Amino acid sequence: MSSPQTFHLTRYFSILSFLLIVIAGSAVGLAVQHQTSRQVTDMAHRHNEAMSQVFVNELWPHFSAFVAGSSGRSATELRAAAKTLGLQAKTSALMMNSDIIKVKVYNRDGLTVFSTDASQIGENKRDNPGFIGALAAHATSALTHRNQFDSFEGARADVDVLASYVPIRDGGQIPGVVELYQDVTPFIQNLHQVLLKVMLVGAVVMFLLYLMQLMVVRYAQNILRRQEAALLESNRELDARVEDRTYELAAINSQLEDEVLERRGAEARLVHLAHHDTLTGLPNRLQFTEQLQRSVSKAERNRHQLAVLFIDLDRFKDINDTLGHAVGDELLIEVARRLTGQLRNGDLLARLGGDEFVCILENIQSPQDASRVADKLTARIAEPLSIRDHDLGISASIGISLYPADGVDAGNLVRAADTAMYQAKKHGRNAYHFYTPEMTQYAQERAQLERLLRHAIENNELDVHYQIKMAVTDSTSPSGVEALARWNSPELGSVSPVLFIPVAEETGFIIALGEWVLRTACRQMAAWRASGVDVPCISVNLSVRQLEHADIVEVVRSALDESGLPPDALELEITESVIMNVGDAIGALKRLRELGVRLAVDDFGTGYSSLAYLTLLPIKTLKIDRSFVTGIGDNRGDESIIQAVIGMARSLGLSTVAEGVETEQQLAFLRHAGCDEIQGYFFGKPQPPDEFLDSWCEAESADKHLRQLRQGSHLRLAPVQ
Numbered sequence: 085m086s087s088p089q090t091f092h093l094t095r096y097f098s099i100l101s102f103l104l105i106v107i108a109g110s111a112v113g114l115a116v117q118h119q120t121s122r123q124v125t126d127m128a129h130r131h132n133e134a135m136s137q138v139f140v141n142e143l144w145p146h147f148s149a150f151v152a153g154s155s156g157r158s159a160t161e162l163r164a165a166a167k168t169l170g171l172q173a174k175t176s177a178l179m180m181n182s183d184i185i186k187v188k189v190y191n192r193d194g195l196t197v198f199s200t201d202a203s204q205i206g207e208n209k210r211d212n213p214g215f216i217g218a219l220a221a222h223a224t225s226a227l228t229h230r231n232q233f234d235s236f237e238g239a240r241a242d243v244d245v246l247a248s249y250v251p252i253r254d255g256g257q258i259p260g261v262v263e264l265y266q267d268v269t270p271f272i273q274n275l276h277q278v279l280l281k282v283m284l285v286g287a288v289v290m291f292l293l294y295l296m297q298l299m300v301v302r303y304a305q306n307i308l309r310r311q312e313a314a315l316l317e318s319n320r321e322l323d324a325r326v327e328d329r330t331y332e333l334a335a336i337n338s339q340l341e342d343e344v345l346e347r348r349g350a351e352a353r354l355v356h357l358a359h360h361d362t363l364t365g366l367p368n369r370l371q372f373t374e375q376l377q378r379s380v381s382k383a384e385r386n387r388h389q390l391a392v393l394f395i396d397l398d399r400f401k402d403i404n405d406t407l408g409h410a411v412g413d414e415l416l417i418e419v420a421r422r423l424t425g426q427l428r429n430g431d432l433l434a435r436l437g438g439d440e441f442v443c444i445l446e447n448i449q450s451p452q453d454a455s456r457v458a459d460k461l462t463a464r465i466a467e468p469l470s471i472r473d474h475d476l477g478i479s480a481s482i483g484i485s486l487y488p489a490d491g492v493d494a495g496n497l498v499r500a501a502d503t504a505m506y507q508a509k510k511h512g513r514n515a516y517h518f519y520t521p522e523m524t525q526y527a528q529e530r531a532q533l534e535r536l537l538r539h540a541i542e543n544n545e546l547d548v549h550y551q552i553k554m555a556v557t558d559s560t561s562p563s564g565v566e567a568l569a570r571w572n573s574p575e576l577g578s579v580s581p582v583l584f585i586p587v588a589e590e591t592g593f594i595i596a597l598g599e600w601v602l603r604t605a606c607r608q609m610a611a612w613r614a615s616g617v618d619v620p621c622i623s624v625n626l627s628v629r630q631l632e633h634a635d636i637v638e639v640v641r642s643a644l645d646e647s648g649l650p651p652d653a654l655e656l657e658i659t660e661s662v663i664m665n666v667g668d669a670i671g672a673l674k675r676l677r678e679l680g681v682r683l684a685v686d687d688f689g690t691g692y693s694s695l696a697y698l699t700l701l702p703i704k705t706l707k708i709d710r711s712f713v714t715g716i717g718d719n720r721g722d723e724s725i726i727q728a729v730i731g732m733a734r735s736l737g738l739s740t741v742a743e744g745v746e747t748e749q750q751l752a753f754l755r756h757a758g759c760d761e762i763q764g765y766f767f768g769k770p771q772p773p774d775e776f777l778d779s780w781c782e783a784e785s786a787d788k789h790l791r792q793l794r795q796g797s798h799l800r801l802a803p804v805q
């Protein structure tokens with residue numbers, strides 16, 4: 085900051101006021117001098133006019149004729165005439181003791197006809213302005229200083245003289261002009277003295293005034309200086325404070341900027357979080373929905389096709405439940421990585437939640453483009469994978485919907501892809517499926533099934549039917565029974581378990597349904613036994629969901645306790661593919677086995693179980709799947725499998741049951757192959773309890789008859805309530 089320019093107030097004031105005082109003093113002095121000298125002159129002028137009147141009054145009679153006759157006369161003549169007339173003496177006498185020191189008289193021609201200084205007689209003043217004025221009746225005076233002056237009383241030095249031309253008035257005429265010289269030296273000297281005093285006093289007063297003003301000014305300047313210093317000091321302080329404050333503000337500002345940056349970062353993170361899945365880092369449902377809407381609009385504008393792929397991992401839940409969430413999470417991350425690696429830049433992959441992924445393929449030329457991508461994705465996912473020392477074989481089912489064929493908005497496209505995905509799962513998993521409109525109908529029917537099934541137990545719509553099993557040796561004898569659930573829906577009629585069991589499994593309803601079947605079957609068995617009908621063993625189907633459920637052992641135990649059925653009279657059938665997919669199947673089965681119940685592998689041959697694995701299971705029976713039995717007589721391959729299975733079971737100490745036996749030929753083949761038990765329509769369809777009992781007794785008595793051990797009457801028992 086530049087220092088302010090110093091203003092020398094005292095200096096400028098002293099110079100200026102000195103000059104002003106000098107100028108004002110001089111002006112006042114001059115004015116006073118002018119005024120007083122005018123007053124003196126006026127006074128002397130009036131005095132001269134009075135004296136001229138005295139002169140006229142006293143001496144004009146002596147002069148009038150002389151003046152009147154003066155024209156044309158010479159100076160000498162005039163001097164002589166004056167002398168003769170004694171004008172000099174008379175004039176001197178009259179003026180003696182007055183201030184008049186010289187008198188001159190002019191005739192109208194301007195000729196000096198008389199002068200107390202005789203040497204001046206004869207001079208002409210015709211052109212003198214004073215004379216001319218007097219002749220025109222105006223008396224005029226002029227003040228002059230003379231170093232040397234000849235008065236009628238003798239020569240004088242340094243005199244101030246007021247010479248007045250005064251008209252001589254004689255009866256209205258001006259016959260001549262008198263010029264009176266008055267010695268005003270005393271007045272002038274006096275005047276000068278007075279002036280000097282006045283000037284002195286004025287100068288002293290002015291000086292004092294100047295001094296006082298100077299003091300006031302210096303005092304004021306000191307105050308101003310102090311104030312200026314204080315102002316400068318406060319300015320400095322202010323500057324320092326402003327600087328400090330500026331620093332503070334700069335610091336606050338940078339802090340604020342940091343905070344703003346941090347907040348922006350946090351907002352960006354929030355936006356990212358809102359749009360991304362935290363586990364895999366992929367876009368989430370929200371971003372997927374927004375993107376799909378944009379993609380659909382773009383495809384609509386550009387008249388392109390696009391595909392939505394709905395990807396669902398097969399049996400992910402089993403892995404998650406058996407190996408733990410940490411493994412499940414790592415698996416999902418790996419799947420996300422694998423899927424991302426197979427996609428183009430423009431494709432969007434998102435995770436909807438759980439093991440569901442979706443993918444948008446923009447601008448595809450034909451459905452084949454989508455199927456090529458689906459092929460790549462399923463192949464890549466199915467590659468071997470090891471997480472935390474667990475070798476996992478995973479696969480995915482993919483549903484594909486196409487814009488515009490399967491839907492023209494995001495919601496319909498996703499629903500269609502989802503439906504198609506279910507279809508892919510239904511058709512054996514590890515596959516993809518394109519959406520077809522029929523799927524919607526299927527999905528709708530399935531949804532209806534799901535809705536109605538939920539209340540089937542409480543509405544007493546469920547039944548258990550029983551199908552007889554026969555032991556085959558040389559003869560055939562009834563050996564057991566399988567309990568099979570039946571649903572008679574008031575809306576749908578009789579619904580096959582093939583339809584409703586998968587739905588019950590997906591919805592979790594199977595837990596309640598399975599338990600109900602188990603308890604009903606156990607009670608029924610106990611009732612038959614109590615009535616004296618010896619059904620050795622009842623088989624009940626167990627779903628994977630039941631097996632996974634922690635309290636399955638307790639449920640089975642309580643069903644046995646409640647019915648009083650001995651554990652070895654109960655066999656639990658577990659589908660082979662289910663056993664293969666339950667992580668801790670061995671543990672669960674072992675606990676069940678410890679209860680004393682028997683365990684059978686249902687639908688054997690469909691699940692590709694390894695022999696080594698089978699030896700680990702605490703099972704007693706293998707149930708050869710109906711699909712192989714159907715092939716007997718037609719398919720050598722099926723027959724070979726049946727023979728191999730029976731041979732293998734024998735070597736492992738397991739019994740075998742063939743299901744779905746409908747013909748004599750099948751029975752003969754199986755008997756010959758060494759199958760232990762037969763189940764199928766050939767011996768009886770699944771029946772309600774009372775009908776079943778008839779069949780059972782019939783079979784038993786036929787057997788007895790054959791063995792010639794016929795015993796009395798048929799027993800007929802009431803069905804269990």
Ligand code: C2E
Pocket residue numbers: 551567568569570580581582585598601624625626627657686687710743744745746763764765766770
């Ligand atoms: P599954 O356990 O293998 O039962 C045998 C199925 O084959 C039964 O079908 C039975 O009626 C049928 N069947 C038996 N003999 C023949 C034959 O000679 N020819 C033909 N064509 N079929 C025969 P169903 O009752 O429709 O049951 C189908 C499947 O539903 C069962 O297969 C079982 O997996 C499941 N299921 C039935 N009831 C239950 C249940 O209470 N709990 C569970 N978890 N699953 C059940």
Ligand code: MG
Pocket residue numbers: 566625657686
């Ligand atoms: Mg079964």
Ligand code: MG
Pocket residue numbers: 686687707709710743
């Ligand atoms: Mg079966």
